Amino acid sequence: MNRFDYVRPATFAEAIAAASEPGAAYLAGGTNLLDLMKGGIVRPGRLVDVSRLPGLGAIEWLADGGVRIGALVRNSDLAHDSEFARRFPAVAEALLSGASAQLRNMATVGGNLLQRTRCAHFYDVAGACNKRAPGAGCEARGGEARNAAVLGWSEHCIATHPSDFCVALVALDAVVEIAGQGGEYQVPLEDFHRLPGETPGQESVLEPGELIIAVRLPAQAASFSRHARYLKIRDRTSFAFAVASAAAALRIEQGAIAAARIALGGVAPKPWRARLAERALIGVGPDRTHFDRAAEAALADARPSGDNAFKIELARRIVARALALAAAGTPARLPALPGSPFSPVAGVLHV
Amino acid sequence: MSLSVLLSVNGVAREVALDDPRVTLLDLLRERLGLTGTKKGCDRGQCGACTVLVDGRRINSCLTLAASCDGARVLTIEGLAEEGALHPVQEAFIAHDGFQCGFCTPGQIMSAVGLILEGHAGDDPERIREGMSGNICRCGAYAGITAAILDAERRLAERNRAEAA
Numbered sequence: 403m404n405r406f407d408y409v410r411p412a413t414f415a416e417a418i419a420a421a422s423e424p425g426a427a428y429l430a431g432g433t434n435l436l437d438l439m440k441g442g443i444v445r446p447g448r449l450v451d452v453s454r455l456p457g458l459g460a461i462e463w464l465a466d467g468g469v470r471i472g473a474l475v476r477n478s479d480l481a482h483d484s485e486f487a488r489r490f491p492a493v494a495e496a497l498l499s500g501a502s503a504q505l506r507n508m509a510t511v512g513g514n515l516l517q518r519t520r521c522a523h524f525y526d527v528a529g530a531c532n533k534r535a536p537g538a539g540c541e542a543r544g545g546e547a548r549n550a551a552v553l554g555w556s557e558h559c560i561a562t563h564p565s566d567f568c569v570a571l572v573a574l575d576a577v578v579e580i581a582g583q584g585g586e587y588q589v590p591l592e593d594f595h596r597l598p599g600e601t602p603g604q605e606s607v608l609e610p611g612e613l614i615i616a617v618r619l620p621a622q623a624a625s626f627s628r629h630a631r632y633l634k635i636r637d638r639t640s641f642a643f644a645v646a647s648a649a650a651a652l653r654i655e656q657g658a659i660a661a662a663r664i665a666l667g668g669v670a671p672k673p674w675r676a677r678l679a680e681r682a683l684i685g686v687g688p689d690r691t692h693f694d695r696a697a698e699a700a701l702a703d704a705r706p707s708g709d710n711a712f713k714i715e716l717a718r719r720i721v722a723r724a725l726a727l728a729a730a731g732t733p734a735r736l737p738a739l740p741g742s743p744f745s746p747v748a749g750v751l752h753v
Numbered sequence: 754m755s756l757s758v759l760l761s762v763n764g765v766a767r768e769v770a771l772d773d774p775r776v777t778l779l780d781l782l783r784e785r786l787g788l789t790g791t792k793k794g795c796d797r798g799q800c801g802a803c804t805v806l807v808d809g810r811r812i813n814s815c816l817t818l819a820a821s822c823d824g825a826r827v828l829t830i831e832g833l834a835e836e837g838a839l840h841p842v843q844e845a846f847i848a849h850d851g852f853q854c855g856f857c858t859p860g861q862i863m864s865a866v867g868l869i870l871e872g873h874a875g876d877d878p879e880r881i882r883e884g885m886s887g888n889i890c891r892c893g894a895y896a897g898i899t900a901a902i903l904d905a906e907r908r909l910a911e912r913n914r915a916e917a918a
Binding site for chain 1: 756773774775777796797798801804810811812813815816817818820821864867868871873877879880882883884885886887888
């Protein structure tokens with residue numbers, strides 16, 4: 403790990419000033435940043451520890467029925483907040499399908515949005531990566547592409563955003579609140595992350611020094627609480643990143659779908675909202691034929707970025723199955739294996 | 754750059770001067786305080802051998818900067834036994850062969866203590882396995898670990914009942 407200065411500012415203003423210097427990085431839960439620093443993938447000259455900044459650690463219920471989640475709320479605290487899990491069950495399921503219990507106790511809401519890709523070539527400091535070193539090239543092209551994108555990628559970068567949480571959030575129209583030297587502003591999560599294009603190193607709209615202070619979910623997001631799931635295919639049953647995942651939420655009125663929300667994870671450089679697929683479901687019955695059609699629409703623009711064409715069909719099936727699970731109804735209690743397609747039925751031995 | 758952190762480690766106040774902010778909580782425990790029960794496995798948050806409780810919550814001490822723990826309450830495997838009597842989770846790991854080589858065991862036990870404190874898994878073996886997925890055991894003692902945690906929950910419930918009576 404490189405040497406760095408460690409500062410722990412007491413106020414927003416001090417934090418933003420300290421982090422606006424070149425080479426500075428914010429430290430909150432540290433679960434991703436310290437790992438990247440140990441591997442020499444990022445080398446910040448200064449860590450600005452915001453983990454104790456006041457006012458960022460609360461889950462606040464807004465008068466209109468929405469919720470404002472402070473950027474420092476830990477993943478586990480949010481997922482196990484019973485009111486939050488009741489209103490936004492797919493978000494809770496996505497959170498609990500990610501990482502391990504220890505990491506969820508550390509990792510924060512803001513940090514989750516800013517976590518870096520798990521592309522093996524990004525981690526391989528001996529190889530070329532346009533994200534790490536602009537212009538160096540992309541060894542993932544023609545390399546190990548199992549975790550690479552099939553949507554939204556460019557010739558310069560095929561890495562995926564690894565978050566589960568963001569997938570459920572973007573499906574439900576989450577908004578990111580940001581503070582910077584110019585004051586505070588907000589941006590829909592769908593527009594927060596950037597596609598790689600020719601500048602894959604620029605992963606979000608944040609300018610140097612800007613700090614995520616909260617994530618909001620609108621009241622309308624809770625109207626899907628009876629039919630909302632997160633489904634995630636990974637290489638082992640727990641504690642692994644998604645090869646492909648989907649959040650699906652439905653509002654079913656008199657036997658027909660009145661509203662649908664679909665987003666995909668593990669297949670794109672950002673949490674991927676599938677609006678065309680959502681539209682294909684409006685007014686139709688919640689059945690397999692329509693779910694398959696929506697899944698086709700969700701992956702209509704997909705193309706392999708390497709030896710990963712299988713992910714397109716896999717993601718289609720995940721979307722259709724997540725929709726079927728959502729239609730069947732949110733379970734009264736989250737399954738023992740959140741997000742897992744292998745959740746056992748009672749009495750069946752562990753797989 | 755010199756930093757000083759004040760910690761409660763296993764109930765004892767410890768002030769440690771850090772000559773370098775790169776020191777993780779894991780390295781502080783092992784190298785500065787001589788508490789080598791907490792193990793360094795992968796050192797990247799993937800194996801769970803370094804699990805300790807900070808302010809009552811299980812975390813990976815390898816991904817935690819010691820400097821950011823200033824003022825925290827840390828509980829390690831060395832602080833679990835009380836007056837020479839093993840903690841019920843430790844007793845249950847022995848009773849159920851919840852280990853073989855023992856390297857991951859301090860992390861497994863601290864993670865199990867954290868899991869029981871969280872109270873989400875109950876007596877469902879599947880939820881216990883899922884809740885313990887951050888602790889890898891190369892010897893594959895998982896069946897014994899799950900049995901030990903189920904038994905430890907019973908032992909702790911009995912102890913709490915006895916104390917309440």
